[in-house]
Every structure is written in structure tokens, then in C-alpha cells.
Amino acid sequence: MLDWAGTTVDHGSVAPVLALQTLFAQHGIVLSDDDARHDMGLLKRDHIRAILGLPSVRTQWLSVTGREPGDEDVSSLFTEFGPLQMKIIVQHSQLIDGVVPTIQAWKARGLRIGSTTGYTREMLAPVLARAAQEGYQPDTSVCPDEVNGGRPAPWMLARNMQLLEVYPPSTCVKIGDTVSDIDEGKNAGMWTIGLTRTGNMIGLDLASWSNLPEDQKQLRLKSAGERLLDAGADFIAEDLAGCDAILQAIEHRLAEPSFNGIMIR
Structure with a gap:
């Protein structure tokens, strides 16, 4: 998600x-x-x-x-x-580097891709259209005006689960770059991954980020990661591509005979 x-x-x-x-x-x-x-x-x-x-x-x-x-x-x-x-x-809605091959690989493994947002459907429409042109189409997208409530409520995620026909929530992962994303995922009972480099916590476009000295990059990544973990994120990654190993670790955890649907980190 x-x-x-x-x-x-x-x-x-x-x-x-x-x-x-x-x-x-x-x-x-x-x-x-x-x-x-x-x-x-x-x-x-x-x-x-x-x-x-x-x-x-x-x-x-x-x-x-x-x-x-x-x-x-x-x-x-x-x-x-x-x-x-x-x-x-x-x-300002161009795809972030690495999103298309990452999503393609996930879909090839059988993962289903849902999405939520703080935008209304009208606001999201041009974002969806441009993303599709650039090669990214989630299987579902749900906006707060369609479920009578936005984050941190879990209703957008619940609607995604219904549309994707997936359950229980402990088999789903919410990935986002804000505290409200983490709150949304936790309230829905899902695993949560917070993104640092590409998102709101650092808040720099790619050119500005690339021009930062390396020591400044590391300081900002550390601060962003700490804030997301403090908010309750189960894991953090710099970008979406960096979530792949995390998702595989979660899949292995779900496959363990001892797993009973209760998420013990």
C-alpha cells in the first residue's frame, strides 16, 4: 500500500x-x-x-x-x-527514480499494489495519468473523499484491501514518507515502512539532494529515519527500491509456522 x-x-x-x-x-x-x-x-x-x-x-x-x-x-x-x-x-509529479522497475519486479512476484493519498480524487487524477504515461500504475487507488475520512484513519487502506481482495491486514505493508502514513498503517494493523531520502522528512528535490555534501546527506537521513521510527515505523528505507529486501524479510516472517497473525517486531 x-x-x-x-x-x-x-x-x-x-x-x-x-x-x-x-x-x-x-x-x-x-x-x-x-x-x-x-x-x-x-x-x-x-x-x-x-x-x-x-x-x-x-x-x-x-x-x-x-x-x-x-x-x-x-x-x-x-x-x-x-x-x-x-x-x-x-x-511536480514526475516518478521517482527506481519506482518503475521496483513495481514491475514486485508485480512479477505476485504482489498487489494499492495506494492512498492526502489528495482528493480530482487532485490525484493528473498524478495518476502522468504516472501511467511514465510506466507506473497501481492496481488500486483510494482517496479520502471516497471513504469519508483521511489519515490517520485506516479507511483508505481498508478499502484498498477490499478492492484487492487481500486479508488479513497483517499480510499487508504500508509504505510512506510521513508520520501520518505510519499512523495510517498502524491503525490498519499493517506493517509499516517509512521512506527518508525521497520524502517529506528531508523535503529536497533530486537536484538539491544531489548537491548536498555527503556529511549533510548522512545527517539528514539519520534525522529523518529517527523521526519515522519514533512515530512507530517498523522499518525505514531511503526510497521505494530500498524496500525490496524488507518486503522479502516480512514474507519470510509470515511464512514461519509460528506466525499467528500477531506482528511481533
Whole structure:
């Protein structure tokens, strides 16, 4: 069960940050990268609500508007966000290196590939189309607006399981690059793998990452991995391709006669 931005497309999960920063700038609010990324992975309406609750943003909003942000502001901003996100997604939804051969190898082994996201179906549509053109098509994709709730609730994963006809959840693995991905997987009863280099925790596109000195790369990988493990991830990897050995280890664990469906790490 794979995430999208930062996991299979958009190295560094850049598109959502740019769209959120543009959205808030239109209202006179300066949104830092850290504040934009703090609750990444949530349904975008919930993400906007969480951003409005951050002290730095709340203070700016009060200064600009003269009042506290409320539910009407969340709804208004979310309505504005859709077109912005659609425009930026088209520019920043290229596949991450290694995704296509990795998925091809997994499907050849009989693995089924589901996907979840913080995007609505309308927002995900151009991402799906571009990914398909570049050679990646998950077997299923489920969006939060289709199951009446986003992360950290497990409903998108449950719907994927139903569509893929797979169970129990202890035979499934959720892979993503945010804390909310890990929470989603844990709440669904699945194994979880957190991704470091390609995702939200480091937040750099491939060119920016490549230009970092090696010691900075290692420091950032270590910090990102620690945060994902602290969130409860069972394993971490730099990118999707790095998950292959982990999946094989999980398969061996599931095949053990002593395995009873209870995941003991």
C-alpha cells in the first residue's frame, strides 16, 4: 500500500508545499517549509486546518484579518487550494527514480499494489495519468473523499484491501514518507515502512539532494529515519527500491509456522 508524493512521485514532496505556500501568500501569510510540512499526509482540508492552528500562522492570520481563523476560513481556503494544487501538481509529479522497475519486479512476484493519498480524487487524477504515461500504475487507488475520512484513519487502506481482495491486514505493508502514513498503517494493523531520502522528512528535490555534501546527506537521513521510527515505523528505507529486501524479510516472517497473525517486531 503505497503513498504518492514523496514515495512514488515528486522527490521531496515539493508540490504540496509550493501549493500551500502560494495559497497562504495570497492571504498575506508567510508559510515556512517546516510549517507546511508539519502535518503532511493528511487530507488537504485537515492539513489546512492544522496549519491555521500553528502559532506562527495563527498570529499572522489574526494580524491580517483581525480575527481568529475558523471553520469558514478552512472551507474557503480548501476551495481555493484545489485549482492551485492542480496547476502545481502537473509540474511536480514526475516518478521517482527506481519506482518503475521496483513495481514491475514486485508485480512479477505476485504482489498487489494499492495506494492512498492526502489528495482528493480530482487532485490525484493528473498524478495518476502522468504516472501511467511514465510506466507506473497501481492496481488500486483510494482517496479520502471516497471513504469519508483521511489519515490517520485506516479507511483508505481498508478499502484498498477490499478492492484487492487481500486479508488479513497483517499480510499487508504500508509504505510512506510521513508520520501520518505510519499512523495510517498502524491503525490498519499493517506493517509499516517509512521512506527518508525521497520524502517529506528531508523535503529536497533530486537536484538539491544531489548537491548536498555527503556529511549533510548522512545527517539528514539519520534525522529523518529517527523521526519515522519514533512515530512507530517498523522499518525505514531511503526510497521505494530500498524496500525490496524488507518486503522479502516480512514474507519470510509470515511464512514461519509460528506466525499467528500477531506482528511481533
